[in-house]
Amino acid sequence: MSEELEIEFKNKLSTKEYHRxxxxxxxxxxxxxxxxxxxxxxxxxxxxxxxxxLRIRVLKDSAELTLKTPFNHYLLETTDCLSLTEAKQLLLENKIDSTGQVGKKLRELAIEPMTVHLIGSLITKRFEVKIPTGLIVLDQSFYGEQIDFELEFEVQEDQAGKINFNKFLKKHNLKRVPSENKIIRMIKESQKSN
Structure with a gap:
């Protein structure tokens, strides 16, 4: 189990900007x-x-259950590690593991873990590179009929991160277009098709 603050800046990218x-x-x-x-x-x-x-993330060799909750203008991530077998079984049963720290945190929020169910999925093709000022992430995401592109910049400290993110955008001639969280984009897309 881990708990950490997620400090990141996100920007929508056009197909052309992404490839650039x-x-x-x-x-x-x-x-x-x-x-x-x-x-x-x-x-x-x-x-x-x-x-x-709340999500189950499945990678090539591992999986995790993560709850992101608002905390002082950021998101606090509470994560339980899962094996691929556990993750696949939970998805098959349309439920989460309620025994770990994520389940405990949900109960603290007055949400019974057994009441949550799968609302949708999103697949991301991701590239990451560490630069001196933070972690650059380039995502191509697929959900519903949508494909979109996004830049994320993950940092340890907010103010310096904001300055460095803006410098990166300027250096690469990218217009500032804030991007919504993936879960929000996925929900909007699934509600369009319903």
Whole structure:
């Protein structure tokens, strides 16, 4: 189990901007990895109402259950590690593991873990590169009929991070277009198709 503050800046990218950044970082096909995000909420959308998010993330060799909750203008991530077998079984049963720290945190929020169910999924093809000022993440995400591109900049400290993020945008001639969280984009897309 881990708990950490997520301090990141996000920006929508056009297809052209995304490919320009891939070219700048000389990204090869084997530099990418894929992650599946499977999102959960209750029938009453309790997590959405409190601007929180709950997901099982499946990677090539591992998986994790993460709850993101608002905390002082940031998101606090509470994560339980899962094996691939556990994650696949939970997804098959349309539930989460209620025994770990995520389950405990949900109960603290007055949400019974057994009431949450899968609300949708999103697949991301991701490239990450560490630079001196933080972690640059380039995402291509697939959900519903949508494909979108996004830049994320993960940092340890907010003010310096904001300055460095703006410098990065300026250096690469990128217009500031804030991006919504993936879960919000996925929910909007699924509600369009319903």
């Amino acid at each position: 950044l891939l070219e700048y970082f000389k990204v090869q096909e084997n530099d990418f990895f894929t992650q599946e995000n499977h999102y959960f909420d209750s029938n009453l959308w309790e997590l959405k109402e409190m601007q929180a998010g």
